Amino acid sequence: MSKDPDLELVKRFKEEGSLESFRALYERYKDKVFSTAFAICGNYAEAADVSQETFFLIYRKIKRFSFKSRFSTWVYRLTVNVAVEKRRSRKEFLALSEIGEEVFEHTGDTPLETLERTERDALLNRSLRHLSPKLRTVIVLRYFQGLSYEEISSILGISMGTVKSRLFRAHRELSPLLQRPPFSAPPGGQEDAWQGN
Known part of the structure; x- marks a missing residue:
């Protein structure tokens, strides 16, 4: 397995409780977590909820992270699990038709x-x-x-x-x-x- 680029940040957060390290991890993953959640949930508000819950779980469960996989793999696994559980809790799955400007924003186009x-x-x-x-x-x-x-x-x-x-x-x-x-x-x-x- 190649060196995990997040290794030092994760270690500092896990061992020292460094909030600066957690903020750096948040900045690195917030867009990836949100876009994954949005694509699975199909709804901006739910994707935001999934993102918030995912980062709460990362913060709470970081001490259990064993470095057996890459940190990114662990983050995606948490995101998918939270998103699927959120969708499962609904009776009806919302269509992926709510395409907001905040998600598909492109600048400089004609x-x-x-x-x-x-x-x-x-x-x-x-x-x-x-x-x-x-x-x-x-x-x-x-x-x-x-x-x-x-x-x-x-x-x-x-x-x-x-x-x-x-x-x-x-x-x-x-x-x-x-x-x-x-x-x-x-x-x-x-x-x-x-x-x-």
Whole structure:
């Protein structure tokens, strides 16, 4: 295993209770934790709640971190677990249609480029909501966070073969959805399916 870039910060926080080290870890991971939570929960407010709870757990459980895995792997595992539990506690899963400016903010684009990017983001998020939670999670970790198969395997507690199999199934399910024009209805003519009805 290569040297964990967070090792010194984690050690100082774990052994000395250094709040400065915790703040540095927070700054390093806050965007990654939030974007992972948002992609799984599909809702800005819930993603913010998941982020807050994840960092609370990091603060509370840091003494249990044993350095057997990279700190980033541990953080992602906590984030996924908290996000999945939050979603499970709801009767109804919210669609990934609440695309806020604060999440997809792009500067320096022309109005046409902004519109095209917004449509692409909307299409991707509508398509992702059609995946099962298991398939959505591997897509989020692989492509939103750029994690390796090995890291995803460790985070989710599944074999690398299972990671690859889920990614293959996710690609197969996403492919026809991503080929459709942004505002067309899904197969079967369910015009209101995109609205989550």
